[in-house]
Amino acid sequence: MGPQPRMGPTASVIELTLESSLKHMEMVEEIARRVSKTAGFGSEEEFQIELAVHETVINAIAHGNHEDPEKTVWLQFKILDDRLEIHVRDQGKGFDLSKVPDPLAEENLLNISGRGMFLIRQFMDEMRVISNCGAGTEVIMTKRRKPQAEPHQGGKDRESEGHRKTS
Amino acid sequence: MSLKATVRQVNSVTVVDMSGRITLGEGCSQMRELIRGELAKGNRNLLLNLGDVTYIDSSGIGELVSAFTAVSNQGGSLKLLNLTKKVHDLLQITKLYTVFDVHDDEAKAIASFHKD
Numbered sequence: 001m002g003p004q005p006r007m008g009p010t011a012s013v014i015e016l017t018l019e020s021s022l023k024h025m026e027m028v029e030e031i032a033r034r035v036s037k038t039a040g041f042g043s044e045e046e047f048q049i050e051l052a053v054h055e056t057v058i059n060a061i062a063h064g065n066h067e068d069p070e071k072t073v074w075l076q077f078k079i080l081d082d083r084l085e086i087h088v089r090d091q092g093k094g095f096d097l098s099k100v101p102d103p104l105a106e107e108n109l110l111n112i113s114g115r116g117m118f119l120i121r122q123f124m125d126e127m128r129v130i131s132n133c134g135a136g137t138e139v140i141m142t143k144r145r146k147p148q149a150e151p152h153q154g155g156k157d158r159e160s161e162g163h164r165k166t167s
Numbered sequence: 168m169s170l171k172a173t174v175r176q177v178n179s180v181t182v183v184d185m186s187g188r189i190t191l192g193e194g195c196s197q198m199r200e201l202i203r204g205e206l207a208k209g210n211r212n213l214l215l216n217l218g219d220v221t222y223i224d225s226s227g228i229g230e231l232v233s234a235f236t237a238v239s240n241q242g243g244s245l246k247l248l249n250l251t252k253k254v255h256d257l258l259q260i261t262k263l264y265t266v267f268d269v270h271d272d273e274a275k276a277i278a279s280f281h282k283d
Contacts, residue, residue, distance in 0.1 A: 010258075022191065025190070027190075028249075046180045047253060051224065054190075054224055055224060055225055058191050058224065058226070061190060103261060104261070104262050109262060109263070109266065110232055110235075110236060110266070111229070111232070112229040112230070112233045113225070113226070113229050114229075114234055115225035115227075115228055115229065115261055116224075116225040118225075118261070119225055119257070119260070119261075122260055
């Protein structure tokens, strides 16, 4: 069964449950763009949010759930007064963010993989990863809503990451 | 829309006009096969025209790096042509912009292969 968009009671929450397949990615991206537009973000920020959602959902489907048809990915967009908050949760085994190598390090520059989390950090104001061994991973990322006149300052300096791993 | 690619030969340079998406899954697989195929035919001077690439993700960037490495390892050159702003910005952020030889003029890009 494919994604089922469902509007929350205040029309500020959108939730989807996705099967663990990449075939709906373009729909997920479209929803991310529309939510971003609704939240008042400009086209550049729309692209940043869209790509952050794309990377997070891809991680959840491919690396978290390993495209297991029995598992799903839960995605929630919350448009709040001061920010857009996005939750992505898989049903995988969890992972340790600290083990992801720095893709900008000289020795990693020509690595084929390992740039997804980096791009999410770059494009969102905050990102937290809650990973419980055997209970899946939830990525929570936020982008602050700004007055139109205020230029975007980027997010990497305001990043906060929380990582919890239990066994 | 997944990746579409048209290959043409200009002098000793293989120009690949790419359009669509280079993302995890079909897009990346198609690109990998295409590069392998050209190398197998002995084409080692590759110019990837990315002007009509609408979307690229971290896996797509990884695929470009993989292609660059594969071509370099066979003594060839892989260069990029007509980056969109999005692709340009992603290569800048990931510090790969200086790794690739990037052009916005096809004739000059073709000529640059003969100077290497």
